[in-house]
Amino acid sequence: MPKDHTLMEDSNRSGNPSWADLAAQIDPTRRRWLQGGLACLAAGLIAPLALAAGSRETGAAGRHPWSAVGRRLGFTPLSMAGPMPALLVPPGYTARVIYRWGDPVGVPGRMPAFKADASNSAAEQALQAGMHHDGMAYFPLAGSARHGLLAMNHEYTDEGLLHPDGRSTWTAAKVAKSMAAHGVSIVEVAAATGRQAPAWAVVRPSRLARRITASTPMQVAGPAAGHRLLRTAADPAGTRVLGTFGNCASGATPWGTYLTCEENFQFYFEPPEQPDADQQRWGLKKGGNWMRWHEHEERFDLRRHPNEFHRFGWVVEIDPADPDAMPVKRTALGRAVHEGAASALTRDGRVAIFMGEDARFEYIYKFVSRDAVRPGGLAANRELLDHGTLYVARFDADGTGRWLPLVHGQGPLTVANGFADQGEVVIKTRQASDLLGATKMDRPEWTSIDPLNGEVYVTLTNNSARGQAGLPGADAAHPRAPNLMGHILRWRHGADLAAERFDWDLFVLAGDAQSPQPLARGNVQGDAFGSPDGLLIDPRGVMWICTDGGGPGHEQLPRNQLLACDPTLEGGPRIRRFLIGPNGCEVTGPVMAPDCRTLFVNLQHPGETDDEHSLPGVTFGGAWPEPGVRPRSATVAITKDDGGIIGL
Known part of the structure; x- marks a missing residue:
C-alpha cells in the first residue's frame, strides 16, 4: 500500500450507512457473544474448517488435532522501550532471512544474482524476487511441514x-523492469534435516519455481469472461489478460491453489480528461496515477483502451504445483480492490470465501x-x-447482519439500472453494492477464519477521512475522528458459513488505552x-x-509489529x-x-525513498x-x- 495513507482512494459517495453510524446504535449487551445457539462446534463444521486451515485430519471422536495443545501462549512479550536491533523476536526464537527482493527465484539454469547498484535488467528481474513482499501461503510437498512451496505477492x-x-x-526499460518486479513469486523451501530447530532455505534450482508478473498471460473465467466490457483490440474475445499487479493480501483454497488479490490497480492507468462513470467510481482523475507505465505500454492509457481498466481488480487463482499452468482471473468473486480471500468449507462441502476491500468507506x-x-x-x-x-x-x-446477494435481476440489479447481465454486475461490483445498501467500512483489509469455531475476523486498518466535511464523524463505538488507529471486527454465521444472516461484534479497538491523545486510545488489553x-x-x-501504522497517534509505536492472542478468552x-520489524517496514503476510x-513473515519496504530519485551514495531510509x-x-x-x- 502507499506509504502516505492520505493517498488512499475515497470515492464512495453513496448514501449507504457506514460502520460507525451503526456501531453507535448497537445495544452494548449485543457486544458479547451469545452462548449456546451460536456455537459452531458441530463436528460437521470443524473438519472442513480444519482442512481449509491446513490441518488434514481430526482426532478420535471428532476432536480437532490441536485440542490437546490449545491456544495457550507462553513467550515473553517484547517491549517498545529503549534501543533495539533492526528485527526483534522473543528470547528463545530465531528469525532467518530466506528470500529478499532480487534473490533468484530458482528457475533451473536461469538464476541471475542481485546487483547492489540496482542495475539488473527487466529480464533478470523477471527471474528474481519482486519488490515489496506481501500476502503469502505455504503449500506442503508430499504433506511435509518442512518442505513445501511458498507463494507470495x-x-x-x-x-x-x-x-x-x-x-x-x-523509459521503456524502466517500465519493463517495474512490471517485472510486480506480481507473485513461487519458491520451493525446505528446512535442514537432523536439527532440533528447522533452518529454512530456498531450494535452488527448483522445477516448481517461477515468477508471475504484470506481463504474464492469464485466462479470464466466470461471468465476465468474454464480456463486451473486457474486450480490447489486443484481445477481441475478452478472455486473455496480460498480467497481475497491485497484489496485496492473498488466500489458499481447500484444494491447494493460491488466491492472489489485485488491490489499488486503478492507480496504474492514465484516465481521459473526463473519466466515465465507472472510472469516477474508482476515483480516477487526471494526474492521479502512481506509475507512468502508459507512456511506454499503451494498454494502460485509457484514452485509447478504456476496457483494459475492467480487466483488473480480480482474484486470481494460481496452481503453485504446476509451473506451466496459466493463472485464472475468477470474475465470479467480483471486481474490487481486493484485500485477501479467506476460505473454508460450508456444512455441505461448498467453499465460502471472505474478502475485504481496502479503501475508505468500501465494502466486505x-x-x-x-x-x-x-x-x-x-x-x-x-x-x-x-x-x-x-x-x-x-x-x-x-448487532445482526445480512449478506446481500449480488445477483442480476434481483432487487435493483436490473437492466433498467445499468446492469445488462451478471457479467456487468461483477464488473461493476461497487455500483451494485451501492444500490443494495451495503455498509460502508473503514478500509477492511485481511480476513481470517477461526478453524476451531468458524468465527470470521476482518481488520479495519484506519480511515483518515472520518470526520471530514460531509463524512461520518466520531461516535460512542468509534470515538476517533479521523480514525487513525483502526479496529478488528468479527462475526458468526451460526452453524453454517453459507448462512445469509450473521451476528457481529467489535473484537478490539486498536490503540493505547493509556494514551494522553484521545485519537490514539483503544481498549487493547496487553501490548x-x-x-x-x-x-x-x-x-x-x-x-x-x-500492523501497518504511521502518522499522528503512532508516536509511541514507531515501528510496526506482529502480535498474538487467544481470541476466545473470557473478558x-x-x-x-x-x-518488532525494522524501521520503516510493514509487517505482513504471516503464514504458519x-x-x-x-x-513465515514478510517485512515490506524496510526503508523507502521519499523523493523522485536515488543516486549512488544516497542514504536510504x-x-x-x-x-x-x-x-x-x-x-x-x-x-x-x-x-x-x-x-507456546
Whole structure:
C-alpha cells in the first residue's frame, strides 16, 4: 500500500450507512457473544474448517488435532522501550532471512544474482524476487511441514530503489523492469534435516519455481469472461489478460491453489480528461496515477483502451504445483480492490470465501460456490470458483447482519439500472453494492477464519477521512475522528458459513488505552498496537495481528509489529507483542507451517525513498537486511530454538 495513507482512494459517495453510524446504535449487551445457539462446534463444521486451515485430519471422536495443545501462549512479550536491533523476536526464537527482493527465484539454469547498484535488467528481474513482499501461503510437498512451496505477492515498487538513477525519468526499460518486479513469486523451501530447530532455505534450482508478473498471460473465467466490457483490440474475445499487479493480501483454497488479490490497480492507468462513470467510481482523475507505465505500454492509457481498466481488480487463482499452468482471473468473486480471500468449507462441502476491500468507506464481500469441493485438487475443482453467489455485507444496528446477494435481476440489479447481465454486475461490483445498501467500512483489509469455531475476523486498518466535511464523524463505538488507529471486527454465521444472516461484534479497538491523545486510545488489553492489517488465525487457533501504522497517534509505536492472542478468552483477548520489524517496514503476510513449528513473515519496504530519485551514495531510509546495501523487502522464517510450537 502507499506509504502516505492520505493517498488512499475515497470515492464512495453513496448514501449507504457506514460502520460507525451503526456501531453507535448497537445495544452494548449485543457486544458479547451469545452462548449456546451460536456455537459452531458441530463436528460437521470443524473438519472442513480444519482442512481449509491446513490441518488434514481430526482426532478420535471428532476432536480437532490441536485440542490437546490449545491456544495457550507462553513467550515473553517484547517491549517498545529503549534501543533495539533492526528485527526483534522473543528470547528463545530465531528469525532467518530466506528470500529478499532480487534473490533468484530458482528457475533451473536461469538464476541471475542481485546487483547492489540496482542495475539488473527487466529480464533478470523477471527471474528474481519482486519488490515489496506481501500476502503469502505455504503449500506442503508430499504433506511435509518442512518442505513445501511458498507463494507470495509483490504488491508494488519503489522506483527510487528499483533503478540506479531512480525514476526522475521513465523509459521503456524502466517500465519493463517495474512490471517485472510486480506480481507473485513461487519458491520451493525446505528446512535442514537432523536439527532440533528447522533452518529454512530456498531450494535452488527448483522445477516448481517461477515468477508471475504484470506481463504474464492469464485466462479470464466466470461471468465476465468474454464480456463486451473486457474486450480490447489486443484481445477481441475478452478472455486473455496480460498480467497481475497491485497484489496485496492473498488466500489458499481447500484444494491447494493460491488466491492472489489485485488491490489499488486503478492507480496504474492514465484516465481521459473526463473519466466515465465507472472510472469516477474508482476515483480516477487526471494526474492521479502512481506509475507512468502508459507512456511506454499503451494498454494502460485509457484514452485509447478504456476496457483494459475492467480487466483488473480480480482474484486470481494460481496452481503453485504446476509451473506451466496459466493463472485464472475468477470474475465470479467480483471486481474490487481486493484485500485477501479467506476460505473454508460450508456444512455441505461448498467453499465460502471472505474478502475485504481496502479503501475508505468500501465494502466486505462473501462468495459461496454453487458446487461442493471434490477430492482431487485443482483438476477436480477447475471451475468451482466460476459458479456461485457473490454477496456484500450489511451490518445492522442491532448487532445482526445480512449478506446481500449480488445477483442480476434481483432487487435493483436490473437492466433498467445499468446492469445488462451478471457479467456487468461483477464488473461493476461497487455500483451494485451501492444500490443494495451495503455498509460502508473503514478500509477492511485481511480476513481470517477461526478453524476451531468458524468465527470470521476482518481488520479495519484506519480511515483518515472520518470526520471530514460531509463524512461520518466520531461516535460512542468509534470515538476517533479521523480514525487513525483502526479496529478488528468479527462475526458468526451460526452453524453454517453459507448462512445469509450473521451476528457481529467489535473484537478490539486498536490503540493505547493509556494514551494522553484521545485519537490514539483503544481498549487493547496487553501490548498496544495501531492500524491492524495482516491477520492470521493459525491451525491451533492463535490469532496473529500485523500492523501497518504511521502518522499522528503512532508516536509511541514507531515501528510496526506482529502480535498474538487467544481470541476466545473470557473478558477479551490479552494481546502480546511477538515481533518488532525494522524501521520503516510493514509487517505482513504471516503464514504458519502445518505443524506450527515455523512462522513465515514478510517485512515490506524496510526503508523507502521519499523523493523522485536515488543516486549512488544516497542514504536510504534503512539498510535492512544487509548494512550498506539498498533496503530489500524480505521473507523471514521464525523458529523456536528448541524446535517447539511457535508461541507456546
